[in-house]
Every structure is written in C-alpha cells, then in structure tokens.
Amino acid sequence: MNVSLVVFQGPSASGKTTLQAVLGLPRIVTWTSRAPREGEIDGVDYHFAERETLERMMREGRMLETSEYRGHLYGTSLASIEETARGGGLRSIVLDPSGARVARELLGERALLLGVSASRAECEARLLARGSDAAQIAARLAGYDEEIAALEGCDLIVRSGEGGLERAGEIVRALRPLLGAGD
Structure with a gap:
C-alpha cells in the first residue's frame, strides 16, 4: 500500500x-477563525487566523475545503495536502x-x-x-x-x-x- x-x-x-x-x-492541522480555547496551541490544534485571512485564502483558491459552524470558518489548506503529496x-x-x-x-x-x-x-x-x-x-x-x-x-x-x-x-x-x- x-x-x-x-x-x-x-x-x-x-x-x-x-x-x-x-x-x-x-494529522493535518486545519484552520479556524475562532479564538483558541484554553490549552489549545496554534499550529498544533488548529491554525488560528482572523476570519478575513481565511476568506482571502478562499478567494485566492488556497483552501481545499471550508465550512462555517457557529459563526466561525473552518478549513483545510491546499498547501497541507500538496505537502503530503510531495512526500511529507x-x-x-x-x-x-x-x-x-x-x-x-x-x-x-x-x-x-x-x-x-x-x-x-x-x-x-x-x-x-x-x-x-x-x-x-x-x-x-x-x-x-x-x-x-x-x-x-x-x-x-x-x-x-x-x-x-x-x-x-x-x-x-x-x-x-x-x-x-x-x-
């Protein structure tokens, strides 16, 4: 395999x-526009970013998928999948x-x-x-x-x-x- x-x-x-x-x-670390909860670490639990940053990434075609839940954006960057494709x-x-x-x-x-x-x-x-x-x-x-x-x-x-x-x-x-x- x-x-x-x-x-x-x-x-x-x-x-x-x-x-x-x-x-x-x-696991591939995904992105969110929500604030970190107590104990969560940026780059480990999520990539925490402003909503505007995620919206810009979406417009620029840099996101594999995004969804909105409870007023916050969540998504996966294409770069993370491409890194895996390159043998990451x-x-x-x-x-x-x-x-x-x-x-x-x-x-x-x-x-x-x-x-x-x-x-x-x-x-x-x-x-x-x-x-x-x-x-x-x-x-x-x-x-x-x-x-x-x-x-x-x-x-x-x-x-x-x-x-x-x-x-x-x-x-x-x-x-x-x-x-x-x-x-």
Missing part, C-alpha cells in the same frame, strides 16, 4: 475524530465528502478514504452527551443522509454505532501495519 493520507469521512458524531486518534498518525509523510485528516473527493483527485490512490458510519440515533446520542442542545444537534445532523450516501465513495467503511466504536477501533488499529505505520 502506497498511502500518503488517510481521510476520515462520515456524519457528525459518527466517531471520525476518535478513530483518527486510534490510528495514531500525525503519512498523515490523516477528517474531511467532508467534497474535501475527500478533492484529496482523492490530488493524491489518487495515495489517499485512503475511510468512511465512518453510525446510525442517526447514535450520532444524536453522542452529540447530547457532548452537551449539544436540540438546535445544535439538528444543525449538525442536517446533512446526515447525504453524508451516509457519500460513504459509497470510500475505500473502506467501518461501523462505529450501537456500541461498535471499540470494534471500529480494532479495525483501524489493524490498518497501521498495512499503511507502514508500525504496530
């Missing part, structure tokens, strides 16, 4: 970030379906698209456990059906719902040696 980037894709609260952490690969080492990232498609276009088979699936009820329960209110849950799950349908474009789909997150973690851990990431 000659994979440079593992892309996690799936509905909100399906377990993408949890499984990304289980895989244990360096094996990395991972969480992307929406359109970002995953662009990563595949840029990297071809060197991008492994790993879909993460959970039922709507499981995603809702996880969002509730995180302290989200009904409006936030509705907003986060508004695209659930489209996100699930988009998993068809993934190379591998793991099911993390209904108590299956531990099993999904075992599957992701089993990928490490195949990707050349060790045990």
Whole structure:
C-alpha cells in the first residue's frame, strides 16, 4: 500500500475524530477563525487566523475545503495536502465528502478514504452527551443522509454505532501495519 493520507469521512458524531486518534498518525492541522480555547496551541490544534485571512485564502483558491459552524470558518489548506503529496509523510485528516473527493483527485490512490458510519440515533446520542442542545444537534445532523450516501465513495467503511466504536477501533488499529505505520 502506497498511502500518503488517510481521510476520515462520515456524519457528525459518527466517531471520525476518535478513530483518527486510534490510528495514531500525525494529522493535518486545519484552520479556524475562532479564538483558541484554553490549552489549545496554534499550529498544533488548529491554525488560528482572523476570519478575513481565511476568506482571502478562499478567494485566492488556497483552501481545499471550508465550512462555517457557529459563526466561525473552518478549513483545510491546499498547501497541507500538496505537502503530503510531495512526500511529507503519512498523515490523516477528517474531511467532508467534497474535501475527500478533492484529496482523492490530488493524491489518487495515495489517499485512503475511510468512511465512518453510525446510525442517526447514535450520532444524536453522542452529540447530547457532548452537551449539544436540540438546535445544535439538528444543525449538525442536517446533512446526515447525504453524508451516509457519500460513504459509497470510500475505500473502506467501518461501523462505529450501537456500541461498535471499540470494534471500529480494532479495525483501524489493524490498518497501521498495512499503511507502514508500525504496530
């Protein structure tokens, strides 16, 4: 397997970030216009920037994908994907379906698209456990059906719902040696 980037894709609260952490690969640091939370470090947790900076990057075509959540912009720079394409080492990232498609276009088979699936009820329960209110849950799950349908474009789909997150973690851990990431 000659994979440079593992892309996690799936509905909100399906377990993408949890499984990304289980895989244990360096992650591509994404951008946000929100202020750092306590303990967050610029360049480690996110690249923190003013909204105007991210909007300029978008206009200049320097962003792979962007989205707005709770009044803040989030996105992935094309430069981070291009660095991976140039041999910047094996990395991972969480992307929406359109970002995953662009990563595949840029990297071809060197991008492994790993879909993460959970039922709507499981995603809702996880969002509730995180302290989200009904409006936030509705907003986060508004695209659930489209996100699930988009998993068809993934190379591998793991099911993390209904108590299956531990099993999904075992599957992701089993990928490490195949990707050349060790045990």
